[in-house]
Amino acid sequence: MLSRASKYAILSTLYLAEHASKEKKMSVKSIANSINVPSPFLAKLFQQLVKCNIISSTKGPNGGFFLTEDNEKKTVIDIIEEIDGTNKIDDCFLGLAKCDGNNPCPVHFIVEPFKKKIFGKFRDQTIKEFANEVEAQGSVLFLSGLDKKK
Amino acid sequence: MLSRASKYAILSTLYLAEHASKEKKMSVKSIANSINVPSPFLAKLFQQLVKCNIISSTKGPNGGFFLTEDNEKKTVIDIIEEIDGTNKIDDCFLGLAKCDGNNPCPVHFIVEPFKKKIFGKFRDQTIKEFANEVEAQGSVLFLSGLDKKK
DNA sequence: TTAGTAAAAGACCTTTTTATCTTTTATTAT
DNA sequence: ATAATAAAAGATAAAAAGGTCTTTTACTAA
Ligand code: FES
Ligand code: FES
Numbered sequence: 001m002l003s004r005a006s007k008y009a010i011l012s013t014l015y016l017a018e019h020a021s022k023e024k025k026m027s028v029k030s031i032a033n034s035i036n037v038p039s040p041f042l043a044k045l046f047q048q049l050v051k052c053n054i055i056s057s058t059k060g061p062n063g064g065f066f067l068t069e070d071n072e073k074k075t076v077i078d079i080i081e082e083i084d085g086t087n088k089i090d091d092c093f094l095g096l097a098k099c100d101g102n103n104p105c106p107v108h109f110i111v112e113p114f115k116k117k118i119f120g121k122f123r124d125q126t127i128k129e130f131a132n133e134v135e136a137q138g139s140v141l142f143l144s145g146l147d148k149k150k
Numbered sequence: 151m152l153s154r155a156s157k158y159a160i161l162s163t164l165y166l167a168e169h170a171s172k173e174k175k176m177s178v179k180s181i182a183n184s185i186n187v188p189s190p191f192l193a194k195l196f197q198q199l200v201k202c203n204i205i206s207s208t209k210g211p212n213g214g215f216f217l218t219e220d221n222e223k224k225t226v227i228d229i230i231e232e233i234d235g236t237n238k239i240d241d242c243f244l245g246l247a248k249c250d251g252n253n254p255c256p257v258h259f260i261v262e263p264f265k266k267k268i269f270g271k272f273r274d275q276t277i278k279e280f281a282n283e284v285e286a287q288g289s290v291l292f293l294s295g296l297d298k299k300k
Numbered sequence: 301t302t303a304g305t306a307a308a309a310g311a312c313c314t315t316t317t318t319a320t321c322t323t324t325t326a327t328t329a330t
Numbered sequence: 331a332t333a334a335t336a337a338a339a340g341a342t343a344a345a346a347a348g349g350t351c352t353t354t355t356a357c358t359a360a
Contacts, residue, residue, distance in 0.1 A: 002244075003317070005318075038318080043337075050337090057337060058336085062336090064336070094160060139254055153348090193308085208306085214307080215307085303360090307355085310351100311350105312351075314349075316346085317344105318343100320341100326336090326337080328336105330331105
């Protein structure tokens with residue numbers, strides 16, 4: 001449903017929203033370590049996110065990544081669409097060309113309400129709002145024990 | 151969440167359950183055409199499904215694929231686990247090592263009820279029961295090809 | 301018994317995804 | 331200025347997923 005790349009991007013953008021600021025920029029390495037993601041890969045993803053104005057960066061000493069107020073208004077859907085090129089959340093769970101109640105696959109009526117809910121959340125909440133909620137809930141953002149192989 | 155391979159396998163096994171029998175075996179080609187899937191690829195998948203006794207086959211004229219009563223008792227989960235090697239339905243939506251209410255990712259409490267529901271269906275219904283339901287509901291079993299309608 | 305049929309087996313190929321490495325450019329503190 | 335720092339850029343590579351092709355084996359009907 002989501003590529004690893006977009007999962008990395010979502011988690012680390014939320015991480016930035018929670019821990020970085022214009023005054024306290026963060027390096028790829030520190031973020032990559034914090035959420036346990038391969039740092040050269042994350043660096044590539046961040047380049048892309050900077051280019052499309054989802055996150056911001058400055059080079060040099062005390063440089064790093066952070067979010068502007070403008071960045072904070074982006075959504076998780078923006079991240080997914082940028083990184084994956086398309087939003088696969090809306091795809092049919094069993095691979096039909098179109099997820100559609102008029103032409104439902106055998107699990108459509110189980111899948112559809114879930115997709116509506118998660119898509120709604122990803123579209124209607126800004127990164128800032130999302131990050132605030134994450135902080136309040138004490139949700140986990142790091143892939144600490146992620147099995148890279150298995 | 152599911153690989154294309156397992157989607158193909160699920161749809162075509164349901165198709166077999168609905169349209170084939172010991173008296174009316176079906177060739178890979180006819181099934182591949184019906185659900186619009188690359189036939190050499192489906193052939194490979196079918197080999198695997200035969201080996202682990204999820205579907206059955208005989209060679210030669212009037213040969214082809216079909217389900218025995220034994221086959222009909224298998225579940226969609228059996229197919230997924232055989233083809234994907236693991237059941238990725240249970241994975242965390244955002245990639246955490248473990249989907250777990252004690253260590254929830256930011257969307258865990260939205261995702262979890264859905265996973266419970268779909269996993270339950272795939273585990274507790276036999277292929278036969280599933281296929282009967284599909285038939286009763288008139289659900290669609292074929293892939294992108296049918297988009298030609300419009 | 302033989303010709304035709306259809307699956308089994310396995311080698312091979314392509315594309316996409318994931319990941320790493322090296323060089324260059326921008327920034328800043330000294 | 332310059333040395334240190336950190337991102338940008340881009341080349342490369344490894345792995346996984348998706349897909350094709352050819353040969354062999356088993357079966358059946360004429
Ligand atoms: S048609 Fe398959 S999930 Fe909607
Ligand atoms: S922890 Fe992420 S979906 Fe359950």
